[in-house]
Amino acid sequence: MASILAVDDSASMRQMVAFTLKSAGHQVIEASDGVEALRFAKSKGVNLVITDVNMPNMDGISLIRELRSLPAYRFTPLLMLTTESGSEKKQQGKAAGATGWLVKPFNPEQLLNTVKKVLG
Amino acid sequence: MTIDMTQFHQVFFEESFEGLGVMESGLLDMDPGAVEAEEINAIFRAAHSIKGGSSTFGFQDIADFTHIMETLLDEMRDGRRPVTGEALEVLLRSVDVLREMLTAVSGGGALDGALVLSQQRELEEILNGKNPAATADDGIDVCTEPAGPAVDGWHVVFRPLPNMMRTGNDPLRIIRELAELGELEVKGDISLLPGFENFDPEECHLSWDLRLRTAVERAEIEEIFSWVEDECELAIMPLPVDGPATFPDVDQGMESSDVTPPQSASFKATPPSPERRAGSDRRQSDRRVKERRTAGTAPANSIRVDTKKIDSLINIVGELVITQSMLSMLGENFRIEMLERLRAGLGQMERHTRELQESVMQIRMLPISFTFSRFPRMVHDLSVQMGKKIELKLTGENTELDKTVIEKIGDPLVHLVRNSLDHGIETPAERIAVGKPEIGTVELNACHKGGGIVIEIRDDGRGLDPDRILAKAIEKGIVKAEDRLSEQQIYELIFQAGFSMAERVSDISGRGVGMDVVRRNINELGGSIEIESQLGRGSAIIIRLPLTLAILDGQTIAVGSEVYIIPLISIIESIQVQPEMVNLVAGRGEIFKLREEYLPIIRLHEVFCIEGARATGPTEGLLVVVEGEGRRCGILVDELIGQQQVVIKSLEANYERVDGISGATILGDGSVALILDIPGIMRLANAGPELRLLQRTA
Numbered sequence: 001m002a003s004i005l006a007v008d009d010s011a012s013m014r015q016m017v018a019f020t021l022k023s024a025g026h027q028v029i030e031a032s033d034g035v036e037a038l039r040f041a042k043s044k045g046v047n048l049v050i051t052d053v054n055m056p057n058m059d060g061i062s063l064i065r066e067l068r069s070l071p072a073y074r075f076t077p078l079l080m081l082t083t084e085s086g087s088e089k090k091q092q093g094k095a096a097g098a099t100g101w102l103v104k105p106f107n108p109e110q111l112l113n114t115v116k117k118v119l120g
Numbered sequence: 121m122t123i124d125m126t127q128f129h130q131v132f133f134e135e136s137f138e139g140l141g142v143m144e145s146g147l148l149d150m151d152p153g154a155v156e157a158e159e160i161n162a163i164f165r166a167a168h169s170i171k172g173g174s175s176t177f178g179f180q181d182i183a184d185f186t187h188i189m190e191t192l193l194d195e196m197r198d199g200r201r202p203v204t205g206e207a208l209e210v211l212l213r214s215v216d217v218l219r220e221m222l223t224a225v226s227g228g229g230a231l232d233g234a235l236v237l238s239q240q241r242e243l244e245e246i247l248n249g250k251n252p253a254a255t256a257d258d259g260i261d262v263c264t265e266p267a268g269p270a271v272d273g274w275h276v277v278f279r280p281l282p283n284m285m286r287t288g289n290d291p292l293r294i295i296r297e298l299a300e301l302g303e304l305e306v307k308g309d310i311s312l313l314p315g316f317e318n319f320d321p322e323e324c325h326l327s328w329d330l331r332l333r334t335a336v337e338r339a340e341i342e343e344i345f346s347w348v349e350d351e352c353e354l355a356i357m358p359l360p361v362d363g364p365a366t367f368p369d370v371d372q373g374m375e376s377s378d379v380t381p382p383q384s385a386s387f388k389a390t391p392p393s394p395e396r397r398a399g400s401d402r403r404q405s406d407r408r409v410k411e412r413r414t415a416g417t418a419p420a421n422s423i424r425v426d427t428k429k430i431d432s433l434i435n436i437v438g439e440l441v442i443t444q445s446m447l448s449m450l451g452e453n454f455r456i457e458m459l460e461r462l463r464a465g466l467g468q469m470e471r472h473t474r475e476l477q478e479s480v481m482q483i484r485m486l487p488i489s490f491t492f493s494r495f496p497r498m499v500h501d502l503s504v505q506m507g508k509k510i511e512l513k514l515t516g517e518n519t520e521l522d523k524t525v526i527e528k529i530g531d532p533l534v535h536l537v538r539n540s541l542d543h544g545i546e547t548p549a550e551r552i553a554v555g556k557p558e559i560g561t562v563e564l565n566a567c568h569k570g571g572g573i574v575i576e577i578r579d580d581g582r583g584l585d586p587d588r589i590l591a592k593a594i595e596k597g598i599v600k601a602e603d604r605l606s607e608q609q610i611y612e613l614i615f616q617a618g619f620s621m622a623e624r625v626s627d628i629s630g631r632g633v634g635m636d637v638v639r640r641n642i643n644e645l646g647g648s649i650e651i652e653s654q655l656g657r658g659s660a661i662i663i664r665l666p667l668t669l670a671i672l673d674g675q676t677i678a679v680g681s682e683v684y685i686i687p688l689i690s691i692i693e694s695i696q697v698q699p700e701m702v703n704l705v706a707g708r709g710e711i712f713k714l715r716e717e718y719l720p721i722i723r724l725h726e727v728f729c730i731e732g733a734r735a736t737g738p739t740e741g742l743l744v745v746v747e748g749e750g751r752r753c754g755i756l757v758d759e760l761i762g763q764q765q766v767v768i769k770s771l772e773a774n775y776e777r778v779d780g781i782s783g784a785t786i787l788g789d790g791s792v793a794l795i796l797d798i799p800g801i802m803r804l805a806n807a808g809p810e811l812r813l814l815q816r817t818a
Contacts, residue, residue: 016176052172094287094350
């Protein structure tokens with residue numbers, strides 16, 4: 001099963017994402033902002049990153065840009081969690097190198113379907 | 121898979137309330153004239169998180185309400201909307217409403233629906249009224265699905281741009297997803313492959329011609345491509361029923377080497393995405409089940425602990441285990457030469473145990489900022505309401521206190537700060553008239569002092585007027601006109617039940633309920649309260665609280681063969697009295713003179729009917745001078761044994777409530793010692809022996 005980095009400054013969202021992914025048998029690492037996530041991603045490889053967009057210290061879009069510039073993450077799926085009205089954010093995220101997005105609110109099934117989709 | 125979403129609710133509520141705190145203090149700090157982007161950004165982020173969480177966890181009303189706030193904040197952040205004082209006030213009020221909505225869904229009572237609606241309207245007015253472009257983002261996509269002729273499926277021409285794989289998107293995944301929708305015919309096109317020497321394994325030069333026989337709508341096909349719509353050329357055309365597909369214009373497009381998608385009408389339409397539609401459907405059904413939902417979650421008694429604290433705990437437990445195993449090895453074949461090592465081991469064990477105790481206590485500790493954080497808002501609102509100019513200074517917000525104390529100290533502090541604002545600080549005109557700066561200052565300060573916590577509420581207002589208080593007390597019959605009272609004793613009068621200095625009852629304070637309740641609450645926490653004041657210069661209320669309610673610093677004392685604990689916080693001093701200091705006063709019993717004060721003597725052996733006490737008269741033993749509920753007395757004991765920290769065990773939980781006793785503890789030798797409740801002892805002693813007996817048999 002895959003190792004997945006879940007990044008969100010909201011503990012409840014992070015727990016929800018982590019719990020859902022763990023229930024599906026994935027290994028999940030949690031980070032509460034971009035800086036923490038980047039530090040982790042550099043020290044240990046992951047198969048998928050799921051990140052919130054609005055976060056303190058380093059937002060999701062900067063995180064995606066930073067990750068994408070790392071050789072180890074050139075082709076890694078990087079998903080962002082956006083809200084309904086975030087079409088502008090989606091464009092920015094894509095420009096930074098995001099693979100795709102999941103729109104909030106989503107339920108655990110939607111999350112797992114998306115993860116299954118990108119992990120193939 | 122079904123996942124119970126309610127398990128995340130408690131964390132969601134906690135972080136949302138924290139987020140509201142961030143929003144509130146951010147809004148209060150914001151100066152409409154000079155706004156920094158990061159200030160608004162922090163507020164925006166908090167709103168955004170609450171919105172995201174509430175929609176995910178099924179609180180759609182909260183998500184909708186927060187969405188409007190978020191939109192407003194977003195426009196302010198981007199500079200599309202000026203930050204006005206008025207808008208900040210509306211946002212502040214909205215934070216309050218949001219807090220009530222959250223409290224309601226977290227099981228904290230009913231919600232005033234009308235209030236939410238009117239606040240929502242107020243927000244919308246700001247949003248729509250002065251900036252018509254504001255809601256553009258919220259607009260519903262009007263792009264409608266063309267009701268085309270019956271189709272047999274879709275013909276998709278998909279040509280990724282060379283860089284598509286660099287966003288982590290795999291064309292194979294997309295094709296696989298399409299295949300799940302029906303019968304898929306795939307034709308690869310390798311015509312654009314570069315020469316072998318120019319091959320770049322990271323680029324995609326393949327393209328596909330896909331024919332999907334399916335009943336699904338165009339939107340579903342578009343959804344599959346939504347992540348890559350900017351990284352590919354895409355054409356989706358209906359497959360006519362039974363007709364061979366011929367698409368001359370698209371074939372033209374494919375032949376050209378130009379990578380920009382042809383601007384044909386069939387390319388890249390943007391219908392409402394399924395998520396968006398699903399979102400609004402869900403919203404409607406959520407409204408229907410609102411009542412059921414609000415009754416759902418009861419607040420759990422949880423506490424959020426810094427992982428560092430837990431790590432340190434685990435670390436200490438590890439060391440304790442090592443020491444324990446070392447000691448048991450030592451014990452297996454012990455020889456007297458090993459005594460020194462045994463001693464060292466025991467010393468180590470003692471150190472670890474103490475560290476463990478401290479770390480465990482740390483878990484319950486929270487910074488007092490949890491309580492202090494509500495004051496900037498309160499002072500802001502009240503000073504506007506009262507037409508006063510007041511600056512609030514907070515210091516020592518990181519001082520940590522037991523969670524229970526934090527929770528219970530809030531209301532008394534609110535009362536005291538209100539008193540300072542209402543009675544203490546003068547109006548700007550009055551202040552200028554007496555030569556003070558126009559802006560009054562209220563300081564809230566918390567710090568560690570002598571094994572406890574001291575919280576001070578200090579203002580530079582008019583101070584307490586002892587003559588007026590005394591006159592009022594005499595008028596109310598609390599003291600007699602001929603009583604001589606020291607200044608401190610006069611200040612103490614305001615803690616009497618029913619005493620109010622307010623000549624008029626204001627909205628803010630002065631309803632006569634108050635200081636007595638404040639003192640009782642603080643005493644219940646094992647703390648004390650005192651007043652310092654200078655007429656015309658200001659006053660200060662000083663609250664002393666124990667660090668925790670689970671452990672107490674105690675003085676062990678002996679009476680006869682019994683051992684009791686007196687809480688150290690209530691002890692002023694212990695003295696040996698001389699016969700000439702003791703007097704008998706009619707109606708007040710035995711008293712002794714301590715400096716300029718006459719204090720009653722309580723013989724503990726009489727109150728508790730202990731036989732065999734060595735000291736039966738005041739001069740034979742020691743008098744422990746104690747204070748409780750503002751009154752002092754001397755308690756006669758045989759001897760002082762020592763001071764120690766004791767763990768409080770509830771008497772009520774293990775036995776039953778006993779007057780004059782607040783709990784029990786287990787001493788080092790395994791025996792049980794009772795902890796004295798000083799105010800309770802004073803009441804017992806006043807009641808006299810007959811009543812005491814009556815109470816005991818009752």
